[in-house]
Amino acid sequence: MSQSAYSKLENRYNRLGLLGEAGDVLHWDSAAIMPAGAAKARGEQIAELKAISHNLIIAPDTSDLIDAASQQSDLNQWQQSNLNLIRHHWTRATAIPEDLVVALSKACSECEAVWRDARAKNDFKRVLPYMETVLELIKQSGTAVAEKLNLPLYDALLGEFEPGARSAEIDPVFDDLTDWFPNFLDDVLAAQDARPAIRIPKGPFAIDVQRELGIKFMDALGFDFNYGRLDISLHPFCGGTPDDVRITTRYDEDDFTSALMGVLHETGHAMYERGLPIDYRRQPVGNALGMSMHESQSLLVEMQVCRSSEFLEYAAPLAKKAFNGTGSAWGADNLYRLYTKVERGFIRVDADEVTYPAHVILRYQLEKALINGEMKLADLPQAWNKKMQDMLGITPPTDTLGCMQDIHWYDGAWGYFPTYTLGAMTAAQIFQAASQAKPAINAGIPKGDFKPLMAWLRSNIHSSGSLMPASELLTKTTGHTLDPSVFKDHLKRRYLP
Amino acid sequence: MSQSAYSKLENRYNRLGLLGEAGDVLHWDSAAIMPAGAAKARGEQIAELKAISHNLIIAPDTSDLIDAASQQSDLNQWQQSNLNLIRHHWTRATAIPEDLVVALSKACSECEAVWRDARAKNDFKRVLPYMETVLELIKQSGTAVAEKLNLPLYDALLGEFEPGARSAEIDPVFDDLTDWFPNFLDDVLAAQDARPAIRIPKGPFAIDVQRELGIKFMDALGFDFNYGRLDISLHPFCGGTPDDVRITTRYDEDDFTSALMGVLHETGHAMYERGLPIDYRRQPVGNALGMSMHESQSLLVEMQVCRSSEFLEYAAPLAKKAFNGTGSAWGADNLYRLYTKVERGFIRVDADEVTYPAHVILRYQLEKALINGEMKLADLPQAWNKKMQDMLGITPPTDTLGCMQDIHWYDGAWGYFPTYTLGAMTAAQIFQAASQAKPAINAGIPKGDFKPLMAWLRSNIHSSGSLMPASELLTKTTGHTLDPSVFKDHLKRRYLP
Incomplete structure (x- = not known):
């Protein structure tokens, strides 16, 4: 035949x-x-x-x-x-x-x-x-x-990462967040000031211990080292292939928290890749959806799950033990305050979930202007610093802490940045639906049992590959289209008194 | 145009x-x-x-x-x-x-x-x-x-690794070595017994210190880490590309000598790759010659240079310092005796240069028989053990120490093994010619100055790529065709009283 x-x-x-x-x-x-x-x-x-x-x-x-x-x-x-x-x-x-x-x-x-x-x-x-x-x-x-x-030029580039997305639809959402953001940030910082002071666990934290702790949490989340690796790189990422998922992080001996959460974030990406439908391996329909759905899976693990007080109930004693920590700095409450600490900072990948959208919107606006020829690249450092001042009230002292911090533009990823914040919103919406559908998910987190969550994600999101567009999958699994108010509500619940 | x-x-x-x-x-x-x-x-x-x-x-x-x-x-x-x-x-x-x-x-x-x-x-x-x-x-x-x-079947396979080589020409050379070998080995072992007993430096030897020492010698030999790496693998090899040469070794905490010499061996391969003519990168004429010339470059570094008493004059104090060694086990004389120790062993990659040809000839004869259908694969373990007994007077207790020790056959490299011993002979002949042509080469070795040697190799061997066949290059640089007596003379000088 x-x-x-x-x-x-x-x-x-x-x-x-x-x-x-x-x-x-x-x-x-x-x-x-x-x-x-x-x-x-x-x-x-x-x-x-x-x-x-x-x-x-x-x-x-x-x-x-x-x-x-x-x-x-x-x-x-x-x-x-x-x-x-x-x-x-x-x-x-x-x-x-x-x-x-x-x-x-x-x-x-x-x-x-x-x-x-x-x-x-x-x-x-x-x-x-x-x-x-x-x-x-x-x-x-x-x-x-x-x-x-x-298509408009920017949308043609955006579509490479987020099929079907339109800047005309993103603009109002981001403008809405931009308007809402300054007052909300003030309220968050005021609420934070009213809480007990955060105590910083004392280092140095040996890199091999940080690595081992990261591996322990990766194991708990279901990462299978028979099909993947954990390594070091300047810019943490999840790479490799579905049968060989490789995540990277970068370690700081003075602060274990950033590398550890980075590992958890990339593990979210990795679990998506590992959960893709094996029957359609290497076919477009068997691939992950666009970047906002991919980022939703990392942010669901990092922001929705691992920065919660429930997760830190489980994780704090393990971290304390691994680093031989002593004192109240290692309490779950303190680590929760540390992991949900909000501040006006320079670095996107170190940013908290409240200020993160500001970092993204800044890049989105700049790359649109650069692509549409409204701005010259030579003017990027100045424009970057001005926007940082406008949105977060701070000016980077160096370009290393400013427009050179991310690999994306230098590696050809233009039209990529908005997917981070679209992903954050998607994560909030999916996690809300999952928690409501299956009570074992929330019940498992303080015990370090992520099987109910991962099983739900695998059957509802990962195994769907690219069978339907992201918007359709979101509606199917959560009952409604992307609704930024779920994200805002999540932030209000977590960060306001 | x-x-x-x-x-x-x-x-x-x-x-x-x-x-x-x-x-x-x-x-x-x-x-x-x-x-x-x-x-x-x-x-x-x-x-x-x-x-x-x-x-x-x-x-x-x-x-x-x-x-x-x-x-x-x-x-x-x-x-x-x-x-x-x-x-x-x-x-x-x-x-x-x-x-x-x-x-x-x-x-x-x-x-x-x-x-x-x-x-x-x-x-x-x-x-x-x-x-x-x-x-x-x-x-x-x-x-x-x-x-x-x-061509005969075996030669067709051999030609993949050693263009133009013929088993009919290898057979008499290997038969000659086989005949000469048993008496010579007896003489060598008798001479060895007459020397002071070898003292074994006491471990454990931390892997990171072994690695650092290896890197020091790689640096001295001219390996540029901007264009290469040193890693770990089960079977040490030199891989990667001429612009990114990657050598591997395997470490034993109880014995630093094997991994260290392995690193030096692979560095010889790596220097050949790095010295290939950049103007003909990726063209067949710009590639290295067959495997015997490649192996000659690793064996020249390992056997001719690094197992010499002159090299150990330079290396012994560095090793002693690196491992905080004390006592006469760390003297250059003792390390020389250790590094030229001859014994009847099971493992090819751990074999000394005297018994190495026996390991190769055994594999050469077995693979010829397997390829020509004169023997079944199921009978390999028995046949292997019998030949080990015949040639080296020992029988491997396990197949792990016998016919499963090398990756080659399992990875499809059939017709490859004879190139090791052809390479050893080529190495002896090239080193003899180099030493005679440029006295600074031998003078540099005890001082850790390998620049004269590497400059000579680069201009006489490496940079020639595949411009002419191995036999022609050998004749051009040494004045005569492959002459196994140079190899035998080298062995006699080093191992007999």
């Missing part, structure tokens, strides 16, 4: 998936362990893999195969959805010429390597020309997609 | 080189740090890269491009040599059908993963069926090449 058009596409996407996995491992390696001198060659290796993938996607027969598969009456719901995703994928890919794909990939690798150095040396001017090249190529490829899909 | 046929081939081989590098990084990752659960997916990723490379090599226009490039009068000596290598490459590749390439790659990855487990558990039967599959597919692909090149 000859292969159906759909089967041919599926086989092709299996190959694409394997190439993507190879690239993911190379990318993890670059960020976690590669010697600096290899950056140029690595950039070329990854670019070659991308070029081959690009050619496979836009192969001359793809269009006909998609049309023929559309006529097949034997496709199940998953296959139908897969075919739709393949069509969308093809439409985006055919918009961008191969030489642009290769040039962008190389530019990103080079810029990322220079950024690592420039960031350490607080030398924005050194990385500026590399970043200009990246942005120029990002705009070229975004324009190509925008024309094909009849 | 349109691209010449040769330029087209060069571009294609640049892409092939990038795909090969990607595969090399994945392979290093599998052996050094990959979680076990990812083995199957990794096997498929590597197989996909190999299939794409295979298709690029055998592309329908390759034959015409090679013919057209052969007519070009504008090729320099390097390009001419490159074209010859491309033609040879193409001839070998077109002999093997793609599905066989893919099947073999998968079978090797699976077998390697099972071997890791079976070796730990001394369970040869568990790995046997996987190994049978590997051998069967190796024979199929070897037969395909043998028919195309009109």
Whole structure:
């Protein structure tokens, strides 16, 4: 029996998936362990893999195969959805010429390597020309997609990370948060001042002990080290592949709290990847949804679960024991106050959940202006610092603590940032629904039993892959579309008296 | 101006080189740090890269491009040599059908993963069926090449690692060594017994101190950590790419000597990779020569240089200091006797340079018999043990210490083993020529100055890439073809009174 058009596409996407996995491992390696001198060659290796993938996607027969598969009456719901995703994928890919794909990939690798150095040396001017090249190529490829899909340029870029999202819909939500935020932050800080002073556990905290404690919590959350790793990198991330999920963190010997919560955050991402439907491995329908759903899974673990007083009831004694801690600084109440401490800070990845949206909105507004040509990259440090002052009332003393802190723009991720705060809102909404659906979830947390939560997430979110769009999955599992008031209510409950 | 046929081939081989590098990084990752659960997916990723490379090599226009490039009068000596290598490459590749390439790659990855487990558990039967599959597919692909090149089956496989080598030429050399060996070994052991007893430095030796000492010597030898790494793996190897050379070792807290010398050995490989001509990066002519030349570079560093009394004059005080050693066990004389200690042992990678050829010849004879169908794989443990008894007078108590000790056969490297001893002979001959040509080489060793040696090797061996065959390069640099008597003389000088 000859292969159906759909089967041919599926086989092709299996190959694409394997190439993507190879690239993911190379990318993890670059960020976690590669010697600096290899950056140029690595950039070329990854670019070659991308070029081959690009050619496979836009192969001359793809269009006909998609049309023929559309006529097949034997496709199940998953296959139908897969075919739709393949069509969308093809439409985006055919918009961008191969030489642009290769040039962008190389530019990103080079810029990322220079950024690592420039960031350490607080030398924005050194990385500026590399970043200009990246942005120029990002705009070229975004324009190509925008024309094909009849979208505004920014939305064409945003769609790479968050299919179907529109800045016109994000703007009012973010504007609403921006308006609400200053007064709320004042109230939160006032309430915080009225509570007992936070006591800081005394270090140093040996890195291997921090690592072991992180692993203990990863184990409790269900992370399987037979299918993943925990390593160190400058910018913590979750990489690798669904069968080999690799999370990274960075340790500070004077403060264990940040690396530990970072590990828990990335574990949320990792559990999503591990829970994806194995029957559709390497097919678009078997992949995770857009970045806001991915971030919702990390933020659900970190913000909704692990920064709760219930989680710290379980975690505080373990941390105290691991570090041989003594005194009231190690009490669950104090650690809860520490882990929900709010302050006006410079660094997004260290920000609390109250101020985090401000960091995101700042980046969202700046990247829109840069992409739309309303601002020059050379003016980024000044513009960044001004917005920080406007929104959080503080000015970064260095660009290392300002516009060079994040890898994203330097590595070509433009249109990515809004997904963090969309993810935070989604997390609040999903966790509320899960808690209501299954009381064992909340009951388990103080005992360190996360099985009910993870089972619910696996069956309601993870195993769904990309069968339906994020908005549809959210409505299906929570009963309503994205509702920012759930997020606001969560913040009010946790942070106001 | 349109691209010449040769330029087209060069571009294609640049892409092939990038795909090969990607595969090399994945392979290093599998052996050094990959979680076990990812083995199957990794096997498929590597197989996909190999299939794409295979298709690029055998592309329908390759034959015409090679013919057209052969007519070009504008090729320099390097390009001419490159074209010859491309033609040879193409001839070998077109002999093997793609599905066989893919099947073999998968079978090797699976077998390697099972071997890791079976070796730990001394369970040869568990790995046997996987190994049978590997051998069967190796024979199929070897037969395909043998028919195309009109070679005996074994030579077709050998040629993958050592282009142009013939078992008919190896047999008499190895038979000669086999005859000479037993009496020589008796003499060596008698001479050893007449020397002062060897004192063993007392451990434990902390792994991080062992690692730091290894790095100190790697630095002294010229290894640049901006372009490479040192890690841990079960079977030490040198992997990665010329711009990112990664060596591995395995540490034993009770004995620092083995890991340290292993690091020096792999550093010899690494320096060869780093010294390859950068102008021909990713072209066949820019690659290292066959495995015997590669092994000659590691053995030159390890056996000719680092196990010499001159090297230990430099190294002993550093080791003593690093481990806070006390007493005469740490004297250069004693460490020299330790590092040139000869004994009848089970493990090839731990073997001394006197008994090493016996380990190699045993494997060479067994793999020839297995490939030629004169022996069954199920009988391997018995046959192995019998030969060990015949040649070294000892019988391994377990298969872990016997036929499961090396990764090679399980990972598909059949026809590889003889290159070790060919390499040892080549190393002796090259080092003799280098020492005679440049007295600063020997003068530098006791002072830890390896710059004269490495400069000579780089300009005489490394930078030559694959411009000429190994035999021609050897004759050019040493004045004569491979002469095993140089190796024998070296052994006699070092080990007899």
